[in-house]
Amino acid sequence: xxxxxxxxxxxxxxxxxxxxxxxxxxxxxxxxxxxxxxxxxxxxxxxxxxxxxxxxxxxxxxxxxxxxxxxxxxxxxxxxxxxxxxxxxxxxxxxxxxxxxxxxxxxxxxxxxxxxxxxxxxxxxxxxxxxxxxxxxxxxxxxxxxxxxxxxxxxxxxxxxxxxxxxxxxxxxxxxxxxxxxxxxxxxxxxxxxxxxxxxxxxxxxxxxxxxxxxxxxxxxxxxxxxxxxxxxxxxxxxxxxxxxxxxxxxxxxxxxxxxxxxxxxxxxxxxxxxxxxxxxxxxxxxxxxxxxxxxxxxxxxxxxxxxxxxxxxxxxxxxxxxxxxxxxxxxxxxxxxxxxxxxxxxxxxxxxxxxxxxxxxxxxxxxxxxxxxxxxxxxxxxxxxxxxxxxxxxxxxxxxxx
Numbered sequence: 417x418x419x420x421x422x423x424x425x426x427x428x429x430x431x432x433x434x435x436x437x438x439x440x441x442x443x444x445x446x447x448x449x450x451x452x453x454x455x456x457x458x459x460x461x462x463x464x465x466x467x468x469x470x471x472x473x474x475x476x477x478x479x480x481x482x483x484x485x486x487x488x489x490x491x492x493x494x495x496x497x498x499x500x501x502x503x504x505x506x507x508x509x510x511x512x513x514x515x516x517x518x519x520x521x522x523x524x525x526x527x528x529x530x531x532x533x534x535x536x537x538x539x540x541x542x543x544x545x546x547x548x549x550x551x552x553x554x555x556x557x558x559x560x561x562x563x564x565x566x567x568x569x570x571x572x573x574x575x576x577x578x579x580x581x582x583x584x585x586x587x588x589x590x591x592x593x594x595x596x597x598x599x600x601x602x603x604x605x606x607x608x609x610x611x612x613x614x615x616x617x618x619x620x621x622x623x624x625x626x627x628x629x630x631x632x633x634x635x636x637x638x639x640x641x642x643x644x645x646x647x648x649x650x651x652x653x654x655x656x657x658x659x660x661x662x663x664x665x666x667x668x669x670x671x672x673x674x675x676x677x678x679x680x681x682x683x684x685x686x687x688x689x690x691x692x693x694x695x696x697x698x699x700x701x702x703x704x705x706x707x708x709x710x711x712x713x714x715x716x717x718x719x720x721x722x723x724x725x726x727x728x729x730x731x732x733x734x735x736x737x738x739x740x741x742x743x744x745x746x747x748x749x750x751x752x753x754x755x756x757x758x759x760x761x762x763x764x765x766x767x768x769x770x771x772x773x774x775x776x777x778x779x780x781x782x783x784x785x786x787x788x789x790x791x792x793x794x795x796x797x798x799x800x801x802x803x804x805x806x807x808x809x810x811x812x813x814x815x816x817x818x819x
Contacts, residue, residue, distance in 0.1 A: 422528040423559060424449045424519055426545070429464025431584060433534045435573060436561045437471050438580050440532055443565075448532075449475040451522050453515050456482045456600025456658065467583070477522055481514060482600055486657035489514050489736075490601050494700055495645040495755075496720065496748045497708075498728040503678055505694045505701065506731050507602025512541055513736035516548030523556055532559040540683050544734035551737035594621060600661055602674075602694040613679050613689045624665065624693040628672030628766030635764035637771075638667060640703045642759070645752030647700055661696045668695025671763040683733040699761065699768040706759040706770035710778045716751050723747070 423440055427433045427450035440448050450468045454461055461478050468476045489510050500506055519531045531549060535541035537560070546558045567573055577584050595607040603624045610617055619627065641649035648654060650663050668674050674695035682688055708717060723744055730741045757775025761768050784792050 418557065420444045420446050420530045420557065420559075422447045422449065422526060423530045423532050424451055424523045424526065424528045425532045426515055426519055426534065427452050427464060427468065428534070429461070429467045431573070431577065431582075434467055434471070434582050435567075435577055435580075436532065436534050437468070437473070438582060439561055439565060439576075440559065441471070444530075444559075447475070448473060449477065449522060449526055449528060451477045451479070451519055453518060454478065454480045454482060455485050455511055455514070456662070457598040459598075471582075475526060479518060481518065482658040483656060485511065485514055486600060486661050490661065490697070491646045491657060492745060492749070493731060494697070494704055495752050496724055496727050496744075497701060497705055498724060498731060499701075500728045500732045501678075501680055502725075503676055504680060504690075504692060504732075505602065505676075505697045506728060507599060507692060507694055507697065508597050508604050509540070509544065509732045509734075510601065510736075511599050512544035512734065513548045516545050517552060519545075520549060520553045520556060523553065528556075530557040530559050532561065534562070535560065536562045538684065538686070540732070540734070543683055544736075547734040548737055596623070598623075600658060600665070601697050602692055605691040606688060610689050610691060617677060617691050621691050622675065622693060625669045625675055625695055626672045628675075631672040631765050632670065635762045636667065636671060637760060637762055638699075639758050639760045640664075640700070641757070642704070642707045643756045645704070645749070645755040647703065661700075664696030664699050666695075667763060668699050668768065669693075671695075671768075672766040673763060673768050674698035675766070699763070702768045702770055703759040703761055704755075706761075706773045707755055707757050707775060710773055710780045711755045711757065711775050712751065713779065720748065720751055 423444065423446060425433065425437060425440060425448050427437060429452065437448060437450065450464075450473050452461055452464045465476050465478060493506060493510055498506055500509070522528070523531050533542065533545045535545060542560055542563070546560070549556055549558050567576060574584060576582075594605050594610055597604045605621050605623075609615070610621065639651055640647050641652070646657075647660055650660060655663065674693055674697065676692040676694070677689075678692060679687055679689045712720070727741065727744045727748070730736070730738065730744070735741050754775075754777035756777055757773065759770055760772040762771050781792065784794065
């Protein structure tokens, strides 16, 4: 085994990473620095510090990344209207490169020669973490305990914890009903009772949104302001990125917006079923498309829609720091120069519907599209030539086929 002097561990304070912490200390016999990222997961993070202290960790990092997460990762992704496989708003995928970035940053700061994560060998997260480290610091070794140790079951995990006197929550002694990952953009739930896609997910799986059936019977009208493609205000009140997304999460959750039951194709090659709740992100996607509809040129808008699946797939597969994602981001960001204005939406029973949009940069001309006589020069006879030119190849095709 390669000699390791110091490791930075992505540490949640949960059972798995607590066991991983002890295993790293035992296996490598070196100092382990813990890093816990506050991404708005809604959990108290100080217990993670207490658990790390109990394990003898001297350097404990708990970093509030909520503003950076939304400003530098979520908003750039939303400028692209990114959806993986046409549905998934990439809430887990977009958080991993940020965590990896700070793992690498701390490793450089403390002189660590390795970083470690708790992702399993069947999932996407191991790929996302490690591709990010490859791109940012190729000389740093990545340790993935789930691919290295001989623990192969939940029972063995609990036995290891008891042997090393690692506290085990009472609910961990039984079979966990499902696995949850949360951040400011979404909540993701998968595994166990959700593994059969033919079974309806039970109501208690949903944690961030009410059932649309139980949502208020009265619609709520909100207005979101945009500047250069990014949301900056709600109902006229300017907000920081994290505060704005928090506000929209509360509004969307109350109206049952943003639920998704999805069977997706993992990058590693298997299908998996996940339950996602992305209330604020769903509202922002509708609003952003609404403001783009009056500010983007037709060809530019269509080009964005063509590259969006590729862009979303790059994020899902862990290529946030890859040159091709950065190239696409430059194109997307350039398209947003005039995407400014306000969009009004109706929130009602699980839907976020655009009902009006206005922009000082609008390309929409009411005068031009009106059926009444226009003050803008438009010759209806020009349409005849336009149609004949576009129909030329169809007439040639029809003649060859004897029509």
